[in-house]
Amino acid sequence: MINLDKIKEISKTSATKIVLLVIDGLGGLPNPETGKTELETAYTPNLDGLAAKSICGLADPVSPGVTPGSTPGHLALFGYNPTSFNIGRGVAEALGIDFDLEPKDIAARGNFCSVDKAGLVTDRRAGRISTEQNLKLCRLLDGLAIDGVKIIVRPVREHRFVAIFRGEGLSADIGDSDPQWVGVVPKAITALSPEASRMASIASQFVAQAKEVLAEHHPANMVLLRGFSRRPKLPTMDEIYKLKPAAITSYPMYRGLAKMVGMEILKTGTTIEDEFQALRQNYTSYDFFFLHIKETDTAGEDGDFDRKVAVIEEIDRALPGMTALLPDVIVVTGDHSTPALLRAHSWHSLPVLLYSKWCRPDRVNEFSEPACISGGLGRFLATQIMLLAMANALKLDKFGA
């Protein structure tokens, strides 16, 4: 495989434009009654017509057999090897609430939990307290300062929050306090390297203070922290591909990720049609668009086969509003599969179509998992999609003499 440094050397700007349409959790599994996946079931004349002019294939975000979380799934689509660029749990959680992490911040995922008088964890989720209650408790903890480090506490949902440690000389190299089990005391937070000892001490003091503050708030009378992490330093898409990239997505997590790779975040409403509208409004100002649609994944996670089908059909109806712009390269795929039957992300490979004037179409004329198997891209790694898009946009020089 070619690495990012090599891509930097051969990438070049040009007037062409690329649209990457990511249908979150697109891949599915066949409905036992019909033998057809969500994508096969959906009536998609526009996607099928596009597939007929495209080169198709099946892609794996991390590896065959590996179920990607949303961050590795998207990093792969942007061409970043998700096993090299790891986004910690704390950072992912901060992205998920649109919190703007500064480069030196350390973020941790927090749970409100219940402990008994002896300090043993009795419920790691404090009975899933309401989000309103969470909000109130976060206000009690937010803004503590320890040894010159400010601790910012922000609610997520139910028992979940994010704790951000902001100050100089911090390290993310410390262990969790979450023991992952009940009936034991929370783990002491320990430094995993000598440089992290101050950070371990600050995090421990925060936990101790939180315990005092929450003492009378049973069931949420303690906190558990895990996944201490710092925003990874990623080369931007401008640096690698010399692109001017923009993101259209109505979910905070994906906005955060897109920002991390240097995309401009475009204003958009929350419907599918809103997002296509945002693309049209901004089409002249950028040369790469990441257009992200979340509802397919949500329907898959809810186990709602029919709703996932309906969302795919809605995307299909909106598609002409994108193809009419005549992008030089169009890629349609997902970030991972979310089969309604599994009600979760899965390892199944992703259908991919890539259209350009230069794509060398194969004989696939239907956009579906079983049809893409016979596509000209074969089965390949999703990290190669950006290279293919760049090549088809004539934005890559020859490699080697």
Next chain:
Amino acid sequence: MINLDKIKEISKTSATKIVLLVIDGLGGLPNPETGKTELETAYTPNLDGLAAKSICGLADPVSPGVTPGSTPGHLALFGYNPTSFNIGRGVAEALGIDFDLEPKDIAARGNFCSVDKAGLVTDRRAGRISTEQNLKLCRLLDGLAIDGVKIIVRPVREHRFVAIFRGEGLSADIGDSDPQWVGVVPKAITALSPEASRMASIASQFVAQAKEVLAEHHPANMVLLRGFSRRPKLPTMDEIYKLKPAAITSYPMYRGLAKMVGMEILKTGTTIEDEFQALRQNYTSYDFFFLHIKETDTAGEDGDFDRKVAVIEEIDRALPGMTALLPDVIVVTGDHSTPALLRAHSWHSLPVLLYSKWCRPDRVNEFSEPACISGGLGRFLATQIMLLAMANALKLDKFGA
């Protein structure tokens, strides 16, 4: 690609069971008269029926174009990159005779050879002496002790034996004595690193003593040693996959390999039906079964196309005795190809079928090399088979947040 350490982090136990059926040397080449490979020729209604419910593909154990030995072929199937975990010639030979190597043992492959009065090698194989003669000569050499190191000598077949050096502070980092040519003297055994100088001296003394002992036993009046090696330290399948794995194979080499990755070796007779019987008898006690059938490879190496076809048909008849157990995941493949036409291992990719409730079947309904080309797994690395099996057994957590 994801490495073993990452797999350790995401693997988990569950009640599901995996059966990996390895048909040794399965892949073939078309008979010039019929245009069909051994597998295409064989009447295999059960394998074809399973393929129809499965996801299929073609796998390469090491790389497209590389012919694997039996050890790399199997390591790949167990998920170990065969270019990272090298099993030396001496160790492979010891495994092949069911010799239980201790962690510190150094094993070397030995040849009885002929030398003339000047000490020049005249026949590297001593005229391929009989195995009986080999046995007698090994008894003469077995049990020598040099500088506190015991040398164990065990016959293999014809002129081949294994020498095991057992003692403290030994090193495998020494050169061969086998010059690979006749008309020259055996090479002096040299240390390839400073730590290995004592080992080089012990091995040299052993060769000198062997020469004396064998002086009157022409044509087998000298020995040549090569491939000094130590059992590699492999993480076990329990450590990586959290599996309780068992092996069913009637050949020592494969038992040795299976033991090296932490499998329990189950008692079995030597016929195909015996092996399926052993699977049924032990089915409740393990969650992973490596079921190995050797005869296809032997028939291929003998150039016996029809016998290879017949063995495949025998396996097909035995198959219902396995599928009736309703394993959650079934993988059927080979460790390498052994086309009868080539009478040897070959580089040709392996047909693979993977059945599970969650496999997302493709449109392949016949288990053969040309049919698997259109399978949903595409062409992929055999090292990914275990990941796919684990995923389909729902034994892997999501990767990344």
